[in-house]
Amino acid sequence: MTVTTCRLAVLISGAGSTMVNLAERIRGGEVPAEIALVVSSRASAAGVEKARTLGLETAVLSRKPFTRDGAFDEDAYARALADLLALARPDLVVLAGFMTRLGRAVLSRFQVINVHPALLPRFGGNGFYGHRVHEAVLAAGDKVTGATVHFSDLAYDTGPIILQEIVPVLAGDTPDTLATRVQAVERRIYPEAIRLFAEGRLVRDGDHVRILPEAGA
Ligand code: GAR
Numbered sequence: 488m489t490v491t492t493c494r495l496a497v498l499i500s501g502a503g504s505t506m507v508n509l510a511e512r513i514r515g516g517e518v519p520a521e522i523a524l525v526v527s528s529r530a531s532a533a534g535v536e537k538a539r540t541l542g543l544e545t546a547v548l549s550r551k552p553f554t555r556d557g558a559f560d561e562d563a564y565a566r567a568l569a570d571l572l573a574l575a576r577p578d579l580v581v582l583a584g585f586m587t588r589l590g591r592a593v594l595s596r597f598q599v600i601n602v603h604p605a606l607l608p609r610f611g612g613n614g615f616y617g618h619r620v621h622e623a624v625l626a627a628g629d630k631v632t633g634a635t636v637h638f639s640d641l642a643y644d645t646g647p648i649i650l651q652e653i654v655p656v657l658a659g660d661t662p663d664t665l666a667t668r669v670q671a672v673e674r675r676i677y678p679e680a681i682r683l684f685a686e687g688r689l690v691r692d693g694d695h696v697r698i699l700p701e702a703g704a
Contacts, residue, residue, distance in 0.1 A: 493520040493685035496577035496597075498585035499527045503534020504670075505583035505602065505677065510541050512678040519685045524575035526568070528587050546571060550587060565590025572597060579684055586616065588643055599639040600684065602677045604669045606651060607635040611644030621662040621669070630656050632665065634672040636680040638691065647696045649680045649689060 497506045506525060512518050525538040530547045538545045548571055553564040569592040572580060580593070582601040589599060603611055605620045610632075615623065624632045633653040640646040652672045656665065683689050688699040 493578045493681075494523045494576060495520050495579055495581050495681070496524045496526065496572050496575045497522055497538075497581045497583050499525060499532055499534040499538075499583050500529050500586040501532055501534060501584045503532065503537045503583065505673070506534055506581075507537050507541070508674045509581065509583070509678055509681065510538075510543065518678050518682045520579075520681060523577055524572070526571060528585060534584075544575070561588060562590050562592065565592040569593045569596050579681065581681065582639060584616075588613075589639060589641070591641065594639065594641060598684075600649070600680060601637055601639045601644065601646070602673050603635045603637070603644050604632075604666070604673060605635065606631070606633040606653065607637060607644055607648065611635075613643050615644065618662045618666060621665040624656060624665065625660060625662065632656055632669060634669050634676055636676055638696065647691060647694050649683070649696045649698075650676045652676055 497509065499506050510522055513520055513522065522543050525543050525545045527535045527545065527547050528550055530549055535545055535547065548568055550559055550564060553560045564587065572593065577597060580597045580599040582599060593599065605611060605624065610620050610623050631653050633651060635648060636650045637648045638646045654668050654672055683698060690697040690699060
């Protein structure tokens, strides 16, 4: 199978550590891709500065102009986001801590991938992000948690699962200690899923994703 460089658009809202990790793995030759654009939903997100430092093209699409009387116009934001993304001609849109649900305008035009710090469908959806996920895992008394990479659909944290890896919950775990171990897994399986996509090895079949073997394997 020919490996071509896959163009990525990375969407962020916060610290941007997922984006930085991906950029490093690309530079290290682990992922045959290039980050064509980083879009942040917040101008003040620390990830914006990190992306600039890495020499990446960045854009900010704030939610504010799309919010009137406290009501956020999700469809108008999605249309603007889709138009912005189209300029970068991405093969894949990568969610990296992006805190806005994607509308039809984006999902009908682009393939979108997401990473979530739990074993979806457990502890996913609106309100489940960052530490809240790990707090909920500990409160439920679960013995295992993990990380999930999936293609996105219209809801939060749903869509066909690509890769999932278990992380055991240990006695004495706090949201911080759990987050550290789950994050280490995210850092590995998200670039891995993007590599599989870039190599043309992910086949979507309804709610399922089949992973094709490596060429020659
Ligand atoms: C990531 O760890 C990811 O698991 C989580 O946001 C973090 C972003 O951190 N995503 C979700 O919870 C999706 N529902 P970052 O801004 O440092 O990359």
